[in-house]
Amino acid sequence: MERQGKINIGGFELSYRCEGQGTPVLIIGSTIYYPRLFSAALREKLQLIFIDHRGFATAPAAYKPEDYTLERILDDTEAIRELLGLDKFVMLGHSGHAFLALEYAKKYPAHVQKVALFNSAPTNNQERQKQSIAYFLSAAEPERKKKFEQDIALLQEDIKRDPARRFVHMLIRMGPQSFYDYHIDAAPMWEGVTTNMPIIDYLWGKAFAQLDLRKSLASFDKSVLLGLGQHDYLVGPVDLWAGIENEAKQVKKVIFARSGHNPMYEEPELFDRTLFEWIEGRAL
Structure with missing residues (x-):
């Protein structure tokens, strides 16, 4: 597999970056931002494959809303998977990208073994955002x-x-x-991360506000790791996910007690062990 490169889809230059060895973990978001969050030690156990989506990619001079629908972004992800020849892999999404990770696994389930979702609320609608603000003010x-x-x-x-x-x-x-x-x-x-604001506004403001991870997980049949930061005030409180293990038996919920929105950065040893042992099928 090539270690890094780009694929041009509809004028968008989508980068990919492969680091480490072991079970492939496909991490959607930015190939500049996300490699900075994960530890070097994790790359000794897992192959981390970082990929862009259109919100963080070099874009054509002009593009229209039909160029960045949720379906197009999911199809881009599948095109990158095909380019890399990935057969069996773990899909990982952090923050808003948890929505993309799960939606991709639902649309293209054939090659996805497991799904890891970190630091996302069940939805990104206005009511939930108000709940998180209230949680910050009170806690x-x-x-x-x-x-x-x-x-x-x-x-x-x-x-x-x-x-x-x-x-x-x-x-x-x-x-x-x-x-x-x-x-x-x-x-x-x-530093150096490209942002295409019309696409980001659409994803976080509309697409993710219309999705509900709790409902999606209730009918999803693959193993899911749900990681949350106890001090994540962006998408907290963790109580938003209360009872998810009963609604979706395949979900393993883990709360990182000394983390906010980025446990892979704030508690790297615990995060690495948790992710690796779950992928390997060990009891957490």
Whole structure:
């Protein structure tokens, strides 16, 4: 398998990047951002295959809404799988990409062995977003709230200076809601990441708001690892997933007690062990 490369689909240059050895794990999102989150040690046990979707890819000069429907993005993922010749693999989606990971596995189930979903709420509709805001206001410690207020006050100027990276600026300034250690600066993680805002707005604002992972999992027949951060105020609380193991018996839920939105970064040893042992079929 080629270690890295690109495929042009409809004018979008979608990159792929293969690192490590072992069972293939296909990680959808950005080939620049996501490799920075996973540990070097994990690459000694698993082959991590990072792929872009159209929201984070080099785009044609002009494109229309019909160029970035959910179905097109899922079809892109399948085209990359075919290009790489992947037969059996684990599909992994983090945050909003959990929706893409599960939808892909539903549409193209033949080669997907298992699905790992990390740090996503069941849906991204307005009501759920209000629940997460209320959770932050009620549960976060005063120092965290103060840091958030200081950081978010800078967001408007960030966007005014660089509107094309609005999504990135927002996630950087929302660090106190994202990390257990709320002093972490996420800016280096996002350096050099391309963002196509019409596509990102569509995915997070419309597509993911219309999907419900709980309902999808109830009728899904493959093994699923659901990982959540106890201090993830972006998509929390973890209680949004209460009872999922009874609704979907194939789901194994794991809560990372000292993590926010990125347990692979904040608790790498525990994350690596949890993911690897689940893939290998060991009891967690």
